Amino acid sequence: EKGEVQKIYLNFSDPWPKARHAKRRLTSREFLARYEKILVPEGLVEFKTDNRDLFDFSLEEVQESSWELLAHTFDLHHQEDMMEGNVMTEYEEKFSSMGNPICKLVIRQK
Numbered sequence: 001e002k003g004e005v006q007k008i009y010l011n012f013s014d015p016w017p018k019a020r021h022a023k024r025r026l027t028s029r030e031f032l033a034r035y036e037k038i039l040v041p042e043g044l045v046e047f048k049t050d051n052r053d054l055f056d057f058s059l060e061e062v063q064e065s066s067w068e069l070l071a072h073t074f075d076l077h078h079q080e081d082m083m084e085g086n087v088m089t090e091y092e093e094k095f096s097s098m099g100n101p102i103c104k105l106v107i108r109q110k
Contacts, residue, residue, distance in 0.1 A: 006039070007039075007046065008044070009045075010027065011048050012095075017054075027058035027061055029064060032065050039109055047105050050100040050101070059105065070107060073103065074101060077101070
């Protein structure tokens with residue numbers, strides 16, 4: 001129901017790399033519209049990935065949507081202000097140990 005969720009965390013979701021599957025990406029405008037239906041006004045979405053193509057796609061989708069980009073980084077573990085309160089997931093630990101930079105964005109409903 002609308003207004004039941006304050007924040008949605010999208011951690012290392014499937015990147016769906018083929019262009020024809022873009023609508024399945026959890027940061028597509030279609031999914032952002034779904035999140036608006038359950039989030040409180042000015043609710044947040046936090047998204048983390050090691051997939052740069054997916055992250056770039058996500059930034060573009062946010063710019064074309066009614067969401068406000070509050071913060072983003074292309075290298076989470078080297079940006080102290082974005083690390084505050086970070087909970088390292090299993091995948092985050094795995095990809096970081098492989099030397100992959102972790103990208104993160106935080107968006108808010110307008």
